[in-house]
Every structure is written in structure tokens, then in C-alpha cells.
Amino acid sequence: MSKEVIDPKSFEPAKKVKPLKDISELTEEEKERLRILGLDEKAKRGGEYVQVDAYPLLCQKKVEGLEILPIIFAFKEYKWLQDYSWKLISPEKDEFTKAVAEDLDNGYFIRVLPNYKLIYPVQTCLYIRTERVAQKLHNIVIVEEGAELNLITSCSVHPHITSALHIGISEFYIKKGAKLTFTMIHMWGEEINVRPRTGILVEEEGTYISTYISLFPVKSIQTSPICRLIGKNAKASFISIIANYPNSYIDLGGEVYLEAEETKTEMISRNVVYGGENIARGKIIAKASKVKGHLECQGLMLSDNGIMRAIPELDSFFYDVELTHEAAVGKIAQEEVEYLMARGLSEDEATSLIVKGFLTVKIEGLSPFLQSQIDKTLELAKLGF
Amino acid sequence: MEKILEIKDLWVEVEGKEVLKDISLTLSVGETHVIFGRNGSGKTSLLMTIMGFPAYKIKHGKIFFKGEDITELPPYERAKRGIGIMFQRPPTIRGVKLRDILNLCIKENKIKIEELAQDFGFETFLDREVNKGFSGGEIKKSELLQLLIQNPDLVLLDEPESGVDVENIQLIGKMIKRLLQKETPHKPRSKSGLIITHTGFILQYIAADLGYVIMDGEIYCKGNPIEIFEGIQKFGYEGCKKCLKRCGF
Numbered sequence: 001m002s003k004e005v006i007d008p009k010s011f012e013p014a015k016k017v018k019p020l021k022d023i024s025e026l027t028e029e030e031k032e033r034l035r036i037l038g039l040d041e042k043a044k045r046g047g048e049y050v051q052v053d054a055y056p057l058l059c060q061k062k063v064e065g066l067e068i069l070p071i072i073f074a075f076k077e078y079k080w081l082q083d084y085s086w087k088l089i090s091p092e093k094d095e096f097t098k099a100v101a102e103d104l105d106n107g108y109f110i111r112v113l114p115n116y117k118l119i120y121p122v123q124t125c126l127y128i129r130t131e132r133v134a135q136k137l138h139n140i141v142i143v144e145e146g147a148e149l150n151l152i153t154s155c156s157v158h159p160h161i162t163s164a165l166h167i168g169i170s171e172f173y174i175k176k177g178a179k180l181t182f183t184m185i186h187m188w189g190e191e192i193n194v195r196p197r198t199g200i201l202v203e204e205e206g207t208y209i210s211t212y213i214s215l216f217p218v219k220s221i222q223t224s225p226i227c228r229l230i231g232k233n234a235k236a237s238f239i240s241i242i243a244n245y246p247n248s249y250i251d252l253g254g255e256v257y258l259e260a261e262e263t264k265t266e267m268i269s270r271n272v273v274y275g276g277e278n279i280a281r282g283k284i285i286a287k288a289s290k291v292k293g294h295l296e297c298q299g300l301m302l303s304d305n306g307i308m309r310a311i312p313e314l315d316s317f318f319y320d321v322e323l324t325h326e327a328a329v330g331k332i333a334q335e336e337v338e339y340l341m342a343r344g345l346s347e348d349e350a351t352s353l354i355v356k357g358f359l360t361v362k363i364e365g366l367s368p369f370l371q372s373q374i375d376k377t378l379e380l381a382k383l384g385f
Numbered sequence: 386m387e388k389i390l391e392i393k394d395l396w397v398e399v400e401g402k403e404v405l406k407d408i409s410l411t412l413s414v415g416e417t418h419v420i421f422g423r424n425g426s427g428k429t430s431l432l433m434t435i436m437g438f439p440a441y442k443i444k445h446g447k448i449f450f451k452g453e454d455i456t457e458l459p460p461y462e463r464a465k466r467g468i469g470i471m472f473q474r475p476p477t478i479r480g481v482k483l484r485d486i487l488n489l490c491i492k493e494n495k496i497k498i499e500e501l502a503q504d505f506g507f508e509t510f511l512d513r514e515v516n517k518g519f520s521g522g523e524i525k526k527s528e529l530l531q532l533l534i535q536n537p538d539l540v541l542l543d544e545p546e547s548g549v550d551v552e553n554i555q556l557i558g559k560m561i562k563r564l565l566q567k568e569t570p571h572k573p574r575s576k577s578g579l580i581i582t583h584t585g586f587i588l589q590y591i592a593a594d595l596g597y598v599i600m601d602g603e604i605y606c607k608g609n610p611i612e613i614f615e616g617i618q619k620f621g622y623e624g625c626k627k628c629l630k631r632c633g634f
Binding site (some may be wrong): 333335336343345350358360 | 436438439459460461464465469470472475476478479480481485486489490514531535
């Protein structure tokens with residue numbers, strides 16, 4: 001399995017698809033799929049945004065201090081939003097950014113007003129339900145000074161779609177003393193290509209926690225968010241939890257620029273490889289003194305028919321820094337499997353439990369709700385042989 | 386009495402090295418037998434073979450459990466049929482909590498995990514990664530708690546007292562008593578045990594019915610466990626070698 005060249009132009013524009021009138025037009029099977037990923041009317045949410053193919057289907061705010069709008073509408077409403085658009089990612093970066101810059105479908109704009117700490121998460125859902133379309137999104141999130149936001153983004157496709165492309169440009173601004181917890185739960189399909197392009201800017205005392213979960217088959221994902229910590233004491237954590245299946249190509253990276261004193265970052269990735277090719281990249285660049293960064297990559301190989309590459313990179317331009325990395329790739333310890341088998345678990349059940357344990361990462365700062373959402377996804381993914 | 390375990394002429398190899406030679410023993414329902422022996426004598430190999438771990442290759446002989454030939458069965462099938470083992474040095478499994486394992490062991494048993502853990506002062510360990518950072522005594526408690534939930538008919542205990550401090554050994558003894566239904570001696574028992582002991586301390590807490598000495602992979606002696614243990618204390622295992630009571634002599 002190697003990186004396949006994806007041409008955005010070879011897909012149909014999502015705009016050509018007739019929009020749905022409302023969410024009730026989705027089939028029960030689709031609704032169930034989205035419910036699994038967190039779009040559950042029983043769950044308490046601060047706001048919701050659902051986009052199907054090119055069109056927003058639901059956009060509602062439920063609490064004070066939150067603004068949530070389709071991005072095209074937000075651009076018309078707020079002229080100042082241009083100051084935040086394409087500032088963290090260049091439209092010229094690659095063919096995918098160019099495709100979105102040239103022909104934007106939509107996306108979400110979310111802003112939390114200063115000092116509002118939203119208790120309930122905001123849920124967004126980006127869904128493709130039409131064969132061979134390219135969904136082109138631009139999302140902008142601004143968490144103003146002293147505010148807090150838990151944002152869950154679920155991305156999925158119609159269960160019977162065989163081919164599609166998702167391109168998501170996301171620009172996140174975390175202002176002074178603000179906190180954004182961004183959890184992305186993906187359930188793609190075996191023939192779906194995914195190209196997120198993300199830029200994050202964190203100001204003084206700001207915190208960004210990103211958790212990326214992909215435990216279901218996908219054709220290819222390639223992404224490498226760029227995060228700049230520009231204010232003193234800003235922090236960023238990146239956690240990725242990946243199951244790589246045969247014929248999948250997942251190249252997941254991240255670059256964190258520590259540009260101010262006493263900024264900190266950690267990048268943790270857990271990868272289970274059943275097959276295909278998995279690349280876990282991470283790069284930390286120390287551009288100020290008294291900064292700390294840690295990269296951790298663990299890979300569990302469950303097959304000889306897959307490739308796992310761990311590519312850590314640490315760059316320092318100052319002497320007074322602490323940058324570390326650790327990486328380990330290996331197989332499941334037979335001793336652990338046998339231990340569980342002695343308790344009555346079959347080899348498959350034992351393996352599944354060990355894999356789930358391996359992928360269970362304690363994420364500091366994550367709310368119990370989000371933790372249980374991740375645990376639920378781990379339960380649903382079939383993680384045995 | 387009905388037999389729960391019967392081992393006939395068992396010869397076992399690990400990585401080409403003979404570790405058990407011509408082992409035969411019979412355990413009846415409700416009985417507890419104790420195995421003595423030096424380190425490396427083959428005691429653990431015997432328990433591992435009964436549990437069916439693939440590294441222990443049976444070259445000759447048969448194992449019967451409740452009358453069924455289980456010689457070729459994998460460990461989980463043996464566990465399902467009612468064999469449970471307490472490991473001496475169980476592995477740490479990253480991210481897997483003790484509770485996760487207990488939930489899987491519980492199956493149709495109507496045992497309440499919380500209540501049982503509270504009985505032995507172990508409830509705070511339920512949500513910890515299994516065996517990670519556990520002390521010697523905590524490992525034993527965790528293992529015994531798993532067995533109490535699993536509720537096997539034949540319990541294999543590998544040195545339950547090793548690494549346990551004096552304060553905890555009593556509690557470990559209590560857990561084993563419950564496991565082997567020895568808290569109610571007047572009632573007929575359905576649980577049986579095969580216990581390895583290096584120090585013999587466990588004999589103070591459980592009344593064993595029969596003792597064996599294993600040396601160099603062979604059963605040298607069998608008889609009253611207390612007498613055998615006193616003999617070992619007095620003359621050491623060298624004394625066993627010289628003893629005329631040796632099996633087969």
C-alpha cells in the first residue's frame with residue numbers, strides 16, 4: 001500500500017447534489033450511524049451543526065455565549081471574519097486547499113464569547129451521503145479570551161457509499177487564557193479519501209487539546225495540523241488513536257511550533273496495524289527558550305501484511321529546552337493473551353481486550369463525557385483479529 | 386469419590402527440555418492437594434500444563450477433567466469447563482483495568498464485583514490497570530478476586546503466599562478458604578484445589594488432604610502434607626531424595 005495520488009477534480013462537486021429538506025429525510029440506518037458518533041438528540045449539547053454533502057442541514061445554538069453559523073453565512077454577516085480566514089493555512093498549500101479556496105461548499109463558524117465556559121459540548125457532524133462527491137469545507141473556530149469550548153466533530157459517510165473525498169480546512173484561534181478541546185471521531189468507509197488541513201493558533205495561557213479517533217476502515221487519510229503556541233504558557237496536546245486496516249493508508253502528522261517561553265506540547269499516538277500502511281509523524285520545533293515538548297508513538301502490529309512507520313522529529317533553536325521522544329513498535333505479548341485465555345477468553349477476545357487497552361489513552365483535561373464517548377467508540381470498533 | 390482431575394503418565398517438554406516426567410495423580414471432588422518442591426523442580430510446569438499453555442508440550446500422557454480428555458484443549462476451553470489458575474507473576478496489561486477482566490470472567494455468575502472486592506478491602510484497585518504497580522500481596526489479592534468471580538471447580542494456585550507480608554497472608558488465606566469452600570467444613574464441597582507451596586505457610590490456613598514432593602520433574606513422594614512439610618523442614622529436599630517412601634520404590 002502506498003500513497004495514492006488523489007485528484008480533487010476527479011470527484012463530482014457536492015453542490016450538484018440536491019439538498020435534503022431536513023434531518024428526518026435521513027434513513028434510520030444513517031441516523032443510527034450518526035448517533036453512534038455522538039449526534040444524539042438525548043445528549044446535552046451547547047449547539048449543533050450538521051452538514052450533508054454541500055449543505056448545512058441543522059445549525060442551532062442552545063446556550064448563551066455561543067455563536068454557531070454556516071461559514072458562508074458567517075462571512076456575509078461578519079466582515080471581520082476575513083481577518084481569520086486563510087490566515088493559518090495558505091490556500092496555495094496544495095491541490096486540496098486550492099480546491100476549497102476555489103469552490104467552497106460550506107463549513108461551520110463557531111465562536112465562544114469572552115469568558116463563557118460552555119458546559120455542554122458543541123457537536124458538529126460532517127456527512128457525505130452521495131457517491132463520488134468531493135465535500136469541500138472551511139471551518140473557523142474562535143474561542144475568545146477566558147472562554148472554554150468542547151467541540152466534537154463526527155465525520156462519516158452513508159453506509160453504502162463506495163467512493164468519496166472529504167477536504168476540511170479548519171482554522172482554530174484560542175485566545176488568551178481560553179481552552180479548546182477538540183475531539184474528532186471518524187467513521188469513514190473503505191473507499192473514502194480524507195484530507196483535513198488544520199491550523200491552530202494558541203495565545204498566552206491558552207490550551208488546545210486535540211483527540212483524533214479513527215477506528216474504522218478508510219481508504220486514505222493524510223493530514224498534518226500545524227499548531228503555533230505564540231503566548232507564554234500556552235499548551236497543546238495532540239492524541240491520535242488509530243486502527244489501520246488492510247488497504248488503508250493513514251499518514252497522520254502534526255507540527256507544533258513553540259514560539260513563546262514556557263509553552264508546552266505533547267503529541268501521543270497509538271496505532272494498531274491490521275494491514276495497510278500507517279505513518280505516525282510528529283514534529284516539535286522549539287523557537288523559544290524554557291519550552292517543553294514530548295512525542296510518543298506506540299504501534300502494535302497484528303499482521304505481517306502491514307507497514308508501520310514512526311517518524312518523530314525534534315528541532316531546537318535554543319539550548320534551554322526539554323524536547324523528548326519515545327517510539328515503540330511491536331506485537332502483542334503472548335504472555336498477556338495467555339493470561340486472559342486462562343480466564344476463559346478466546347484468543348480473539350483476549351486480543352481485542354489487549355488492543356482496546358493499548359488504545360486507551362488517559363487524556364488530561366478531557367471531560368468524563370468525552371472520555372466515555374471515546375470508550376464507546378472503542379467498544380464499537382471490532383478490534384480483534 | 387468422584388474424580389475431578391486425573392493425570393496419567395504425563396511427560397512434558399518446554400523448548401525441547403524435559404520438565405515433567407511420568408507424572409500421575411488423581412484429585413477427587415472437594416479435595417485439596419499440595420505440591421512441594423524446590424525452585425525449578427517442575428511445580429509451575431505442572432500447573433501450566435494442566436491449564437494448557439502451548440509452551441508446555443505434552444510428549445506423552447493424558448489429562449482428564451471431570452472424566453473428559455482435555456489434553457488437546459486450549460486454555461480458554463479448560464477455563465470454561467471449570468479450571469482456574471492463580472499466576473505467580475501475572476503480566477501487566479496496559480490500559481486494561483482489573484474490572485474489565487472481572488466483567489469478562491463474571492459471565493452467568495451472579496456475583497457482585499463491588500461487594501466481593503469490598504469483602505477483601507480491594508475495591509480501590511478495581512479501576513486500576515491490572516497488576517501495574519501492584520505489590521506482592523496486591524497481586525495475590527487481584528488473582529484470587531479474579532478466581533472468586535470466575536468460580537472454577539478446580540483451582541490451581543501457584544505459590545499463593547510468596548511475596549506477601551505477614552499482615553496480608555491471613556487475608557490471602559481467607560480468600561483461598563472461600564474459593565475452596567473451606568469456610569463451611571461441615572458442608573460437602575464441590576471445589577477442589579491443587580496448590581504449589583514453597584514455604585508451606587499456607588498450610589496454616591487450609592486443611593490439605595494430600596501432599597506431593599516434586600523434584601527434577603518427577604513426583605518423589607506423596608502423603609500427609611503436614612508430615613511431608615515437617616520432613617522437608619527437618620531434612621530439606623535432600624532428605625526426600627533419600628527417603629524410602631519415594632513413589633515407585
